[in-house]
Amino acid sequence: MAAELVCAPGKLLALVGPSGSGKSTILRAIAGLYRPGHGRIACNGAVWFDAEKGIDLPPHRRSVGLVFQSYALFPHMTALGNVVAALGHLPPDARIERGRELLRLVHLDGLEERRPSALSGGQQQRVAVARALARDPDVLLLDEPFSAVDRRTRRRLHSELQELRAAVSMPIVMVTHDLDEAAALADVLCVLDQGETLQTGRPSDVLSRPTSERVREALDLRSEVEHERV
Structure with missing residues (x-):
């Protein structure tokens, strides 16, 4: 993997990209449920993983809140x-x-x-x-948290997530396949493909100005671009 992510307290970072791009794997790596072959993971001044230095804190020693897609209640x-x-x-x-x-x-x-x-x-x-x-926790990780609910409930939960962000000042990293959801909720959008960061920035900037054809493909924007050319 060659992913580089930064998320400040009180901000929401959305990870988007095609299936198999590494989005959920990144969340699992942050939580300590997956061990990367290389790299470094740090949060709130604490180093949780550093391949070079041999640091790999187990999940119970990482201050992480994780919401699975299935909720796992x-x-x-x-x-x-x-x-x-x-x-x-x-x-x-x-x-x-x-x-x-x-x-x-x-x-x-x-x-x-x-x-x-x-x-x-x-x-x-x-x-x-x-x-x-x-x-x-020092960071909240959300793995497609709204995928199992209907559209009306999803809109209400989006609003409640915005309220929650005001009440708990911590970084939030969310995986989603829904670009509209990412644009509405995220402060920063990170486009991934095959475990690699392709483009990071404000959602409006990334979605309106993809930096490469590969980013357009990862966002499934190719058809829109081709239509504009016609």
């Missing part, structure tokens, strides 16, 4: 139970209240006792986000 636990399960670093008597606070943050107050099977896709996604925030 425990089906036998309530919404509150799923969040509390990630609060083992707090004293037992503080976990329930903190779990309720996190569920309120994602607009799920009143649904604490429901199990995932009794929640809609959007509500399950909110539980997954609350659980990811439970350990006060």
Whole structure:
């Protein structure tokens, strides 16, 4: 891989590109679930991975909140139970209240006792986000977090993600296949192909001024360009 990424606190970086371009692999590498052959990963002044120096912190020592595409909730636990399960670093008597606070943050107050099977896709996604925030991470990683919900719910979740960004000042790295979603949510857009960074910049700049034909292909913009030439 030859990907170079930088995301400041309070900003959202969207990774886009064709299937197999390495987007989800990058998230897994940041989280410590995948070991790159080379490179360096650092967050908030801490080095999590450095191939040259032999540094490779295990996932539990990286301050990461990760929301999977499938949400990966425990089906036998309530919404509150799923969040509390990630609060083992707090004293037992503080976990329930903190779990309720996190569920309120994602607009799920009143649904604490429901199990995932009794929640809609959007509500399950909110539980997954609350659980990811439970350990006060230094970075939040979102792997196609809105792909399993309908368009109407997706728009509402987009709005709630913008609210969440104002409440938690941390870098957010999101994988998406939806260019409209990336343009609406991201501060920075990074185009990937075969594990390589092709172009990085403001979404409006990248989408309106691709720097190469390869970027256009990765964004599936070739047909638009060819139409303009005709």
